[in-house]
Amino acid sequence: MEKTLEKIREIITKPMQDMEIIVESVTWEKESNQYYLKIELDKINGIDLDTIVEATRVINPILDKYDLIDQEYTLEITSKERGEE
Numbered sequence: 121m122e123k124t125l126e127k128i129r130e131i132i133t134k135p136m137q138d139m140e141i142i143v144e145s146v147t148w149e150k151e152s153n154q155y156y157l158k159i160e161l162d163k164i165n166g167i168d169l170d171t172i173v174e175a176t177r178v179i180n181p182i183l184d185k186y187d188l189i190d191q192e193y194t195l196e197i198t199s200k201e202r203g204e205e
Contacts, residue, residue, distance in 0.1 A: 125146045128146050136175060142161065143161060145158070146158070155191055158197075159196070167199045179197065183195065
């Protein structure tokens with residue numbers, strides 16, 4: 121799965137860079153009987169919900185096109201949590 125996650129990161133990084141978005145992490149997790157592909161995004165000066173929705177609209181068709189994961193899963197795209205500064 122590690123190579124698949126690396127490939128996913130590779131294929132979404134350029135489109136995200138075009139949107140000035142940073143791909144922080146791509147992980148695969150199992151919770152109960154459900155699998156999750158979790159993609160954490162960030163942006164200089166922070167990322168808002170509208171930008172995450174926009175990014176999801178770009179990422180979904182890319183994942184569908186490459187179809188790298190055979191298992192059924194839920195895509196979860198989130199923002200990087202920021203600590204207090």
